Amino acid sequence: MEIRYATNPAATKAFDTEQLRNEYLIEGLFIPGELKLVYSHVDRIITGGVIPTSQAIALEADRKEMGAEFFLARREIGIINVGPRGSVVVDGEEFVMETKDCLYIGLGKREVLFKSEDSANPARFYLNSTPAHKEYPTAKAAISEAEPNHLGSITNSNERTIYKYIHEQGIKSCQLVMGMTLLKPGNMWNTMPCHTHNRRSEVYFYFDMPEDGVVFHLMGEPTETRHVVVRNEQAIISPSWSIHSGVGTSNYTFIWGMAGENQEFADMDPVTMKELR
Template sequence: MERRYASHPNEVKQFDTQRLRKEFHIPTLFTPDQLELVLTHEDRLIIGGAAPVNDEIKLETELKELGVSFFLERRELGAINVGGPGSVVVDGTEYELNTKDCLYVGKGSREVIFKSKDAAKPAKFYLNSAPAHQEFPTAKTTLADAESGALGSIENSNERTIHRFIHENGIQSSQLVMGMTQLKTGNMWNTMPAHVHPRRMEAYMYFDLAEDAVVFHLMGEPDETRHIVIRNEQAVISPSWSIHSGVGTSNYTFIWGMAGDNKAYADMDAVAIKDLK
């Protein structure tokens, strides 16, 4: 498991492109038959991916990093499948996940195994794990069952649908919040006007991008913005003090995950477009 440390905004404003990418960009999430994990010290969120093809993948890592005897002893997990049909086995109970289905796995679950139904169309499980201080039951939701809403307009190139999976009115968790935003064809902007929420950090994982397409992800303090170029199935870490917005060369989908002091999706501090620099 790779470790990333938290950064102060006064330091980040001095970073060049290489340093920005090293600290915040996660280029590899899905390696066949391997578990990829990145631990950020921003609210100690773990961001990762499991891509079972020919073999099952167990949720495990060097436990000294977490100070526990098994991965979810003091953690919870959200898994969203962005590949072909697959399943997640939690302590012997199997949950089938089709594309864009979500599974929440609660604190105290001892064994988690990721599987693909067909090696020719393997599943790809995007993972977020946050520290948890209360147990909640394992629960699954589909894209159709998620709390969804339309935002934006074609005039502003940001017509999109937001699907909330793990949140205060959906699947219950200790602190983890996860969902998915799909931009409609002809729309490129996400999360604009921008915002920050100093009470929670956030991570984005962009996918449904063509091989030659990119997203210019915007980050930084509102008056000290920077950008990171993101390609298909890559993630980016957003500290609580940073905006998290972006524009693509085409439409795309992204998964957002948050950890912090509350689970209130609407708790954000808006930034007027005129104030961005």
Template sequence: MEIRYATNPTDVKQYDTERLRSEFLVESLFVEGEINMVYSHYDRLITGGAVPTGQALKLEDKETLKTEYFLERREIGIINISEGTGKVTVDGESYQLNKRDCLYVGLGNKEVTFESEDNANPAKFYLASATAHKSYPTKKLPIDDATPTNLGSDAESNNRTIYKYIHADGLQSCQLMMGMTLLAPNNMWNTMPPHVHDRRMEAYLYFDMDEDSRVFHFMGQPNETRHMLVKNEQVVLSPPWSIHSGVGTNNYTFIWAMAGENYTFTDMDHVKMEEIK
């Protein structure tokens, strides 16, 4: 497990490109036959990728968490981002996940494993885990059963569909929120004008991009913005004090995951365009 520490927004003003990327960009989560995870000191969120290509991969990291099992004091959301079908087994009960299906696993489940239906076309499981103090039932929400919310327009280049998986009115959790945004063809912008939510952090996984596509992800305080160039299947860790917006060279999909103090999707502080620099 890689550890990422929290940073001070005043210090971030001095970061060059490489320092910015090393603090906030996760470049290689999805490696065949492995589970890779990053532990962020922003709200203790763990992001990870599991790509099983042989024997089942077990979710564990006792050395980092100092607990008997991974979900002893945590909950986790899991979304398959691959065309390959996969299986997640939670304390002996298995759940099949097709592309864009979501599974929530609550506090107290002792064993979680990942498998692919076809090892030549493996599933890619994206993981987001937050600390938890209450147990909620393990539940699956297929993309076909998720309720879409349509926002934006072609004129603004932000015609998009949002699926809220884990939230107060969806799959119940202790503090983790998780969902997915799909931009329509010929639409490239997300979350502009931007916002911040100082009571929780957010992680963005960009995917469904071809090899040459990129997203310019904008971050930083509204009057001190910075950008990072992001490739397919890379994650940006967004601090609570930072905006999180992006524009792509093509349309793309991203998964957002949040953890922190408040459990209200609309808890955000909007930023006016004239305030952005």
């Protein structure tokens, strides 16, 4: 498990490109036959990816870093399959996961196994995990069951569909909020006009991008913005004080996962366009 420590805005505005990438960008999330985890001290969110091939892969705690007997001893987790069909087995109960389906697993579940239906064309499970204080039931939400929210316009290059999975009116959790945004062809901007939310942090995971495509992800305080070049199947950590927006070389999809004290989706601090620098 890789560890990332929290940073502050005063230090971040002096970072060069390499430092920005080392602190906030998560690369190499998907390795065939392995589970990759990054533990951030920003709201103690864990971000990960797993590709099960010929054998199931277990979600196991790093006892040294987590101080727990099993991964969900004090945590909850949201999982979205961004690859072909697979399944997640939770204490013996199997949940089949099609592409873009979401599964929430609550506090206290001891055994979580990731499986692919076809080892030659394996599933790709992306996950966010946050600390939890109460057990909520395991629940699956297929993308076909999620209520789409259509926003934006082609005029502003941000026509998109938002799918909320884990939130106050959807799958219940302690603090994790998780969903997915799909930009329509010909649209490149996400989360602009932008915002911050001092009560929670966020992680963006970009995917469904061509091999030579990139997103110029904007971060930093509104008056001290920086950019990080993000490629397909990479994630970026956004502290509560930072904006989180981006523009791509083509349309793309991204998963957003939030951690913190407030689960209300609309709780944000808007930033006007004239404030940005």
